[in-house]
Amino acid sequence: QKEVEQNSGPLSVPEGAIASLNCTYSDRGSQSFFWYRQYSGKSPELIMSIYSNGDKEDGRFTAQLNKASQYVSLLIRDSQPSDSATYLCAIFFMGGTSYGKLTFGQGTILTVHP
Amino acid sequence: IAGITQAPTSQILAAGRRMTLRCTQDMRHNAMYWYRQDLGLGLRLIHYSNTAGTTGKGEVPDGYSVSRANTDDFPLTLASAVPSQTSVYFCASSENHPTGNNEQFFGPGTRLTVL
Numbered sequence: 001q002k003e004v005e006q007n008s009g010p011l012s013v014p015e016g017a018i019a020s021l022n023c024t025y026s027d028r029g030s031q032s033f034f035w036y037r038q039y040s041g042k043s044p045e046l047i048m049s050i051y052s053n054g055d056k057e058d059g060r061f062t063a064q065l066n067k068a069s070q071y072v073s074l075l076i077r078d079s080q081p082s083d084s085a086t087y088l089c090a091i092f093f094m095g096g097t098s099y100g101k102l103t104f105g106q107g108t109i110l111t112v113h114p
Numbered sequence: 115i116a117g118i119t120q121a122p123t124s125q126i127l128a129a130g131r132r133m134t135l136r137c138t139q140d141m142r143h144n145a146m147y148w149y150r151q152d153l154g155l156g157l158r159l160i161h162y163s164n165t166a167g168t169t170g171k172g173e174v175p176d177g178y179s180v181s182r183a184n185t186d187d188f189p190l191t192l193a194s195a196v197p198s199q200t201s202v203y204f205c206a207s208s209e210n211h212p213t214g215n216n217e218q219f220f221g222p223g224t225r226l227t228v229l
Contacts, residue, residue, distance in 0.1 A: 034217065034218075036220075042223075043204055043221060043222050043223045044157070044204070044220045045220070046217055046219060049217055088157070090218075092216070100216065102159075104156050104157040105156070106156045107156065
């Protein structure tokens with residue numbers, strides 16, 4: 001089982017709809033959870049961080065974390081064409097290593113069509 | 115403007131040549147990282163540094179070396195480039211809190227082609 005898995009996509013939604021991006025992880029000791037947005041040819045940009053169970057809202061973005069189910073999601077409300085990008089889920093785990101390991105999922109390509 | 119800069123933006127390199135990718139951050143972050151991103155393989159950690167003067171190996175360190183002489187700079191060197199090192203390279207940094215709640219921020223990337 002991959003350490004971090006994202007819904008395969010690509011995901012296409014109409015403008016104004018809710019886009020739902022999902023991510024599951026295998027390590028129960030994972031501590032921090034992040035969503036990055038990456039436009040084509042650009043670097044990953046951090047858009048959401050979540051550390052405890054529940055929802056965290058920031059503008060049109062809502063991150064949801066359920067540690068018992070090892071599941072983290074990102075909802076984008078009122079999707080805009082400018083939201084079209086690849087979304088990367090990243091999970092941080094300290095464990096017994098000398099560094100905190102940030103593991104990325106493969107990414108989900110989102111297209112918002114007018 | 116605070117952030118991470120990388121140089122060069124892109125480079126075409128002959129196999130066997132030595133190449134150093136530069137990375138500088140002005141956020142006074144303790145930790146710095148080098149990733150490579152390849153289609154179908156995602157982002158993979160090459161090397162990291164928790165603080166100035168220390169470095170460590172990530173997931174795919176072979177063929178690469180790093181140094182961390184000061185807080186701001188974290189160069190990545192390919193001693194003898196091979197075509198499999200063709201990739202997009204991202205440098206990142208974070209505050210590196212012991213609690214683990216640290217966010218990594220990425221530089222703009224270097225697109226490297228080894229022929």
